[in-house]
Amino acid sequence: MTAAQADLQIDRPTVADGAVLWRIARDSKVLDLNSSYSYLLWCRDFAATSAVARDEGGEPIGFVTGYLRPDSPRTLLVWQVAVDETHRGRGLAAALLDGLVARTAAEHGVTAVETTVTPGNTASERLFTAFAERHGAPLEREVLFESGRFPDGPHDPEVLYRIGPLAH
Template sequence: MLKSNEATSADAFELVFRQPTAEDGYPLNQLVANSPPLDPNSVYCNLLQCTHFSETSVAVEEDGQLVGFISAYIPPAKPDTVFVWQVVVDKSQRGRGLAKKMMQEIVQRPACADVRFLETTITPDNEASWALFRSFARDMNTELNHDIWFEREAHFHGKHDSEALLRIGPFPRPPLEQ
């Protein structure tokens, strides 16, 4: 588990997992821009993700370059839930399980001590994301439930596919320290 601003290296490959900082905002924007079909956000939005949500998001770098990022936050009305906003992995790192390792890193953070569920939204045809979150649920030995949350016509005026809300959990509570 990370302590404040402490970085760790993954054993499987030379990657550093850490809390993001404001300096990650622009590189995050570029990483997303180079990873279609992800929805781009403004640099300002990415700066807010990297600062306001730093305790629940994760940046991964290799040789000083940002190669993975998950923006996530705890919704104010759901203190037992971490919501994964966006997952991005550089094409050089795909197929190595990096996205799942980033999610595991997030749910182990001190900021997520009371988290028992992980939520995200995915379009019905995004097979890679469905596989990732199903695999994460299996690894966490818990359930994955889903239903359409934002509808194509009602919420996106026909300009974006519907988004299903996935809810993974509950996660087991860690043992109490004596």
């Protein structure tokens, strides 16, 4: 754990965090930006399966949003991971992901993690590959949604990363 991670406060997001999470996602310039309303709802309805990192003043500096798959409730689907630009390169995304998975494993019996990554998103590819390695879990990849499935113009395919079973 780095010094930056030792001072890190990771907890559940609240509705009051929604606007900041939207800004962090917007400023990432790599995430598909959802409406600001969706971030407010996410912080209300999926706080138990999401995490936020806070600076010394309590302001959000990074987040992971996720949900339990309805047809596979022991699988955490990670929707988005983002860290404020001024706090990148310190291992915060990995600390957030590890913390969230540990919490959801304890509270909900999570045994697997899924996410989708667009080809060329090197940061996400590294984050989830390293997560699988740290947790001694197999990683499978397959295209979940081909480019042509997206109705709103050109979109890269979304590759499903399935990590599990997790070794706790």
